[in-house]
Amino acid sequence: MTFIKFQFVFVIALTTLVVGAETPSLPTPEQVDRPEMIRFIEPDIKKLAGIVVDDVDAKLIGTWQHSVHTPPFVGASYIHDLKDEKGKKSATFTPDLPQAGRYQVRMSHNSNVRRANVVPVTIKHADGQTVVKVNEGEPAPIKKLFRPLGTFRFLQGTAGSVTISTHGTVGKYVIVDAIQFIPVD
Numbered sequence: 276m277t278f279i280k281f282q283f284v285f286v287i288a289l290t291t292l293v294v295g296a297e298t299p300s301l302p303t304p305e306q307v308d309r310p311e312m313i314r315f316i317e318p319d320i321k322k323l324a325g326i327v328v329d330d331v332d333a334k335l336i337g338t339w340q341h342s343v344h345t346p347p348f349v350g351a352s353y354i355h356d357l358k359d360e361k362g363k364k365s366a367t368f369t370p371d372l373p374q375a376g377r378y379q380v381r382m383s384h385n386s387n388v389r390r391a392n393v394v395p396v397t398i399k400h401a402d403g404q405t406v407v408k409v410n411e412g413e414p415a416p417i418k419k420l421f422r423p424l425g426t427f428r429f430l431q432g433t434a435g436s437v438t439i440s441t442h443g444t445v446g447k448y449v450i451v452d453a454i455q456f457i458p459v460d
Contacts, residue, residue, distance in 0.1 A: 299351035302343040312385075315347035315419045323349070325378070325457035328368040328437075330354050333451065337364030337441075345385045347420050349453035353385065356441050356449040364441040368454040375401070375431045376460040381421040382437070383452040386414045391444035399436045400427035411450050426459055 299318045304310035320327040329350040339354040356364050372378070380398055384390070390411035398405045407424045415422040429435040437454045 302346070306343055308345050308387075312346040312419065317347070317349050317420060318351065320349055320453065323455060325455050326370045326372060327453055327455045328370050329453045330366065330451050333366040333368050335364075335366050339364065339366070339451065345387055348385055349383045349420065353383075353450055353452040355451070356444075358446070358448050360441070361445050362440075362442040364449070365438050366451040367436050367438040369433050369436045370429075370454070370456050371433050372429050372431055372435065372456060374458075375429065376458055377426055377428050378456040379426045379459050380424045380437060381417065381455040381457065382409060382415075382424055382439070383421050383455065384409070384411045384415060384450040385452070386412055388412060389448050391441075391447040391449045393443055394449050395440045395442055396424060397438045397440070398424060398427055399434075399438070401430050401435070402428055412447075421455055429456070 301313055301316055301318060304313065307313060317323060320329055327349065330353060331350065337360055338357065340357050341352045341354050343352050382396060392410040392412045394409040394411055396407045396409050398407065405425065405427065409422060417423065439451050441449045
């Protein structure tokens with residue numbers, strides 16, 4: 276009986292933490308491998324340009340692990356694939372775009388030597404699909420947080436998406452954080 280009560284209290288506390296927090300708090304230097312990168316974390320996606328879809332809103336296939344170990348990242352954390360079940364996991368980000376037009380698509384990821392260097396990212400846009408291979412071992416060039424994947428034409432609404440897959444990434448971690456859509460028209 277005590278065990279069940281503990282689980283119930285834990286679930287309520289966790290729900291309050293996630294639902295009740297408007298902006299997540301930053302990790303402490305002791306929680307991360309590169310404390311100097313904490314300043315590049317953007318905990319509030321509302322402060323970012325365009326439309327941002329965070330990993331917590333992605334459709335996930337397979338088991339992913341939340342982490343704050345390697346900053347920077349968007350939101351409260353990022354997720355990684357645990358370096359297992361390669362080719363069986365994916366994360367799909369579907370924006371609700373306010374208007375049709377051209378958007379620069381950017382991918383947020385952190386980097387280090389343990390990151391996959393051929394991460395397949397499929398952008399589904401109004402003119403078809405484009406696959407981009409991302410080297411997550413290299414730092415993201417935009418504010419150390421985002422990597423541009425290209426500019427594509429999208430329809431208004433939820434017809435477009437970006438899918439990050441683990442196919443062909445044997446031996447290294449695949450990082451999934453956020454996708455940003457910046458209107459360019």
